[in-house]
Amino acid sequence: MRLLSARLSAKRRSPFAGLVVLLLALVVTGAVFVGVEKTVSPAAAEDASAAQSTAQKGRALFLVGCASCHGKNGEGIVTKRGTQYGPPLAGVGAAAVDFQVGTGRMPMARPGAQAQRKKVVYTPEEISALAAYVASLGPGPSVPSKSEYDASDADNEAVVRGGEFFRTNCTACHNFAASGGALPGGKYAPSLRGVSSKHIYEAMLTGPQQMPVFSDGVMTPQDKKDIIAYLKNIETSPKYGGSSLGSLGPVSEGLTAWVVGIGALVAFSVWIASSSTRSKKGTQA
């Protein structure tokens, strides 16, 4: 017996022992993970719970993709310093979920100054399931219907009115041409060009991240629709003034004037003042 254990321990110290143990551990971990994932993975959850309500499906998705920051019941997680790691979600409503997940901002890839727009990872069905679950946590704004946000049939009056609201309430952060702008600490107000009408409407309704809320009581659904009509109008209006240089105002315009404009003047001055090639022919002749 003693001999056996001695032989074993001798074997254990062989150069391959560590590798074998590592491989074994990896296989076991993988198998356990596959087993665990089977029980909660989006696809499996959907299959297994065909009869379950959408909210319950959403909860399953939530536990996998959101709970690590927002808590298992969406109660939020507070850091040691007292700041929000993930904010509580009771009362944010389905509209907030549809905006955050529908634009790819959630789930965040990593903690940072601001969640960025990126590739959407959930299917529309999964997003509405998540939205239904979060909406069940507390009363909040629901996802707007197409008739609320669709401004494709807006007349000129609506566009003009929307422009007034936009200039009063939005331009401070989002720039006069909706090109977006910088905020302190690495945050920014994103450009509104190419953002879908639904997401613009939801952003006004819910106030994502640093953006203030523009509730229906103060800024009526019609006001919001007019703002969307104005945004869609300036998106398609022709650039009569030539290149807009991103409509960023003095930053890009000043940079162009100094680098391109004055650069060209300097280049011409250098050419004018440079001495041309000389010939020795005349002196020799």
Next chain:
Amino acid sequence: MSDHGTPGRTDVVPVDQHDQHGDVELVGDPIADPGLHEHQPRPTDVDERAEKRAERQVAGLFGLSALFTILFVVSYFAFGVGDDTTVIAGYGASTVALGTCLGMALLLIGVAAIQWARKLMSDVEIVEMRHPAASSEEDRETALTSFRAGVDDSGIARRPLIRNAMLGSLGLLGLPLIVLLRDLGPLPGDKLAHTVWRKGMRVVNDIAGTPIRPEQVEIGQLINAEPSVFYEKNGEGEPKFEGVTLQQAKAKAAIIVVRMKPSDITPSKGRENWGVEGILCYSKICTHVGCPISLWEQQTHHLLCPCHQSTFDLADNGKVIFGPAGRALPQLPLAVDGEGYLVAQRDFDEPVGPSYWERG
């Protein structure tokens, strides 16, 4: 130095300088006059073919410019303005064609002129000597003589009556200038210290003019608001404020209304009842140079001025936490009227907007 320098010559004679400054004995020349470089002709000066080629280049550039001018005229008639606004890179055919043609026509004239001067115009080194700026003694004497003759002829010294009358009339011409300065006034008096806000005046949404109930305002909400008086009509059905009067009143009375969690707000002494359930109201005019500010971060409660990055903490009585602003943002005390709408308790306690001399 090279007093004797002439174009193309390098033989400056230092001996002459010794003669001119006889009392200074220059031993040698500490910094020798380098004179002019030996003249080296350009290829176009000595090579017939190069000269012809340069001539063709210059003429070609002028010709190209003429071609672009003609193309400009053609494209003016060929492309309709405004019809095809997105033809070339989204800019419109007319805009791009007209701009390119006229730009090239002007640029090529300039390039041709420079090429002409560099390659073909005379190429000699020239020395231009400095000379005194004053006129010659003779000229100055002549000018003074004729001036004195004029003074004598007018008899200004002999006729004090005319002289004094003239001086009086000229002096009085300064008076209109001073009188006209009155148009810069009248002095504003205490107008800068007050706005149109009064006790019980409703807070209304800017543009729409709708009054606001506290329960309509959510936490994290920002409202760009105005006093209701801007949307009211007088007895004759005309707006109470119009045109310049409206703009001036608006420039002082504009406000922002925000709602935060009441637990986040730290009101200073005497301001405990200035808000309604976490709804606070501040002047929208930056205390630095008066830009309208509504760049509000709802999570940090910071209000930023886009002009010079002054930052105010609205949860802490509008205190300046960054930037050049010298004073906290004035706060308007809020209350709720009998019908449940947000109203002002009174006018601002301090002047809004940037500081001024009389403010102290």
